[in-house]
Amino acid sequence: MLRLLSWPILCAMLLALTSCSNFDQEFTVQSANSTVEVYTDGTAFVSEFFDIAVKRAENYGGVYVDIPQRFTDASGGVHWRDFQLAAARRGGLDEYFSIENNVPGYSIYIGMEHCKSCSADLPKVPTKIQIAYWLGRLVRQEGNREVLFLPAYMGRVHGQGAKKTLTLKLPPGGTLRPSQQDRAAAYDVTRSAPNELLVSIPAGKGDRVLPDIEIEYPAGTFVIVTSGKRIQWWLSDHFLPFISILGPLIVALVAILKFRPSWLVPAPLITVDTKITQNISPALAAYLFRNWKADAAKAAFLASVCQLAVKRMLRISSLDEDAEASNLITKQERKKGKPGRSRWYALPAPTRLVFGQIEGERPAGDRRRVKNARPDVRDELHRTVTEEYQKIRGKDRWSLAAAVSILALGIVVASFSGLLIFSTAICGILLVLLIVVTMFRHPERFPVAAGTSEQFSQAAFLFVGLPAIVIAALSYIGTTEVISEQRPYLMAILLHIVGIIAIVAMLRMPTPKQRQIRNNILDLNRYFRGEINGPAMSVECYEHYLPFAVALDVEQRWTERFNLWREREKMDAYAPDWLIAS
Structure with missing residues (x-):
């Protein structure tokens, strides 16, 4: 026709x-x-x-x-x-x-x-x-x-x-x-x-x-x-609408997998997973238990000191912040071929960091005050624990692949709909807004230039470059007509942009493995309190879990359970070699 x-x-x-x-x-x-x-x-x-x-x-x-x-x-x-x-x-x-x-x-x-x-x-x-x-x-x-x-x-x-x-x-x-x-x-x-x-x-x-x-x-x-030709025609008729909705569908799938509805969440544990404490540091357990709040630093530090003690890297006078440390394993013992080397490198990175900070303190006689090292190591300890947490997270390849796929789909939709430059202008404005917001929220990521030329370049970028990008983008958007047939695809492109932002935001959410570790930490706290079953009590079990009890602030309850077990077993007094006798 x-x-x-x-x-x-x-x-x-x-x-x-x-x-x-x-x-x-x-x-x-x-x-x-x-x-x-x-x-x-x-x-x-x-x-x-x-x-x-x-x-x-x-x-x-x-x-x-x-x-x-x-x-x-x-x-x-x-x-x-x-x-x-x-x-x-x-x-x-x-x-x-x-x-x-x-x-x-x-x-x-x-x-x-x-x-x-x-x-x-x-x-x-x-x-x-x-x-x-x-x-x-x-x-x-x-x-x-x-x-x-x-x-x-x-x-x-x-x-x-x-x-x-x-x-x-x-x-x-x-x-x-x-x-x-x-x-x-x-x-x-x-x-x-x-x-x-x-x-x-x-x-x-x-x-x-x-x-x-x-x-x-x-x-x-x-x-x-032919039937094949009809199928080809049908695909060409629905190609652009299909890829327009495919991006939001991928975002929805990623969101479902991220938020894990009830039918995907593992059943609650009725006993403690004994492997969990072999794969993470007590410092990380302290941060996870307190949802990464600032007061977790003290518990993470003391838990690391306790782990150094029970691993025989040093001796301490008590398990509180007024403790004194002595008999630190020497650098000579940590060298290659020495007996202490394997035990040293089996320790988590946050624990080795705390040891190095204590080692750097000036001793009084043969003892060092533990709490003197804590203020100096707080920020570095938080960074090291964060790195450990990220290693546990692993590479979220699915989310990254989804973001790249949505970006590619958005580019294809913009190209076929004639809105590629229009979409680029929108993305330019959003990018400038992101840079400005990041500068206000995280100024440490934008250090002030030292040299005069660098300062001039920074000023030109901030006061000339960014406004020029915004003005050019707004000028193009304001003078370019979007015809009626392009409007649905413009909405689809905007949804693709929102989808990419959502997936990038979801990248910061804990992965299933990270959530599982935190749930196990909560179960470990219940085990320390005697609410659920766990490993059978022994001297080795007590010492192994003691740093985590300190991290979760239930060291006294865990020690009471250990003493009750000793009384039932009619054991002699417990005098560990890692504790300095008063």
């Missing part, structure tokens, strides 16, 4: 020279002529000529020709038509061209350059622009009849009411269907040859609505469409 509508000009339509040019001030379309040759396989070869009058000597050096590919059939279904460019010429000679995507189809720029600062202005003489291309998928089935529907040609040319002529070269046997509208008032259709129709559109208003033309053929006139 040939649809001569005012907005979906489903053939060539000269729009503008660029988004910032004024076509009406620089060019005038005097006439337009098209020839469409339809073949029995349902495809067509189109050749179009535009007679352009150049008004100004300085111009953008080229014109845009739109080739819309989307069309709506009689039932309201939206379809995508195949397109392949054959030639782009000016004055009969091949001309430089570039192809851009948009929602209706393609925009083909014919001309040497894209800016007024270039010297490739079109001469101020009558100019003839030619474009040739192949079209496919022009036949639909209606019962036992086949209907040839052609894209709309020359309904209007960039708002110009120039005279237009369309020549249709058709397979034999076709019958022109009567129009529902008064065709005579809009244009003339005559049969110039047995298999040729001539459509004459007189000069008139550029926004006029022209009636449809359909040509009916007996069944079997055109090549039978």
Whole structure:
């Protein structure tokens, strides 16, 4: 069906020279002529000529020709038509061209350059622009009849009411269907040859609505469409909408996996996982138990000191912050080949850090005050524990892959919908906002430059570069029109951007393994209090879990359980060699 509508000009339509040019001030379309040759396989070869009058000597050096590919059939279904460019010429000679995507189809720029600062202005003489291309998928089935529907040609040319002529070269046997509208008032259709129709559109208003033309053929006139071809057509019809919703679907899937609904969460433990304390430091247990609050630093430090003691790296006078340490394992013993080396490097990094800080304190006799080392190591201990926690987290490859996939999908949607630069402008504004917010919330990430040149570069970036990016982006967004067909895809692109931000935010959430470790720490606290079962009590068990009891602030309760066990077992007094006798 040939649809001569005012907005979906489903053939060539000269729009503008660029988004910032004024076509009406620089060019005038005097006439337009098209020839469409339809073949029995349902495809067509189109050749179009535009007679352009150049008004100004300085111009953008080229014109845009739109080739819309989307069309709506009689039932309201939206379809995508195949397109392949054959030639782009000016004055009969091949001309430089570039192809851009948009929602209706393609925009083909014919001309040497894209800016007024270039010297490739079109001469101020009558100019003839030619474009040739192949079209496919022009036949639909209606019962036992086949209907040839052609894209709309020359309904209007960039708002110009120039005279237009369309020549249709058709397979034999076709019958022109009567129009529902008064065709005579809009244009003339005559049969110039047995298999040729001539459509004459007189000069008139550029926004006029022209009636449809359909040509009916007996069944079997055109090549039978195979099932594979129908599937290919269906995929092309739904490609852009599909990838538009695929990004938000990926975000939803990632969110489901991150938040882990009840049917994905492991059942609560009724006993302690004995492996948990072999894989993490007591300092990390202190931070996890207190949700990374500032008061966790003291418990993490004392728990590390306790672990050093029970591992025989030093001796301490007590388990509180007033303790004194002595008999520290020497650097000579920690060297390669020494007996203490394996025990030393079996310790977690936070514990070795605390030992190094205590070792650096000036001793009084053979003893060092433990609490003197705690203020100096607080920040470094927090950083080391954070690194340990990140190692447990591992690389969240699924989330990173999802973010990259959504970014790629967003770029494809923006490219095919003609909103790539528009979307880039939006992302530029968001990036500037992110930089500004980060500077206020985390000024330590933006250290002040030391040299004069570096300070000048920073000032230029902050007070010139960032505002320039925002102004340029807002200027482009404010001066670029988003047509009605692009708006759903603009919303889809915005959802892709929100999805990427959401996934990046979810990257900071604990992984299932990290949540499992924290749950085990909570279960360990219940074990210390005697609420759930766990490893059988022994001297080795008591000493192994004592640093974690200190980390969870239940050292006294754990020691009481140990003493009760000793009484039941009628053991002698407990005097560990890591505790300095009073």
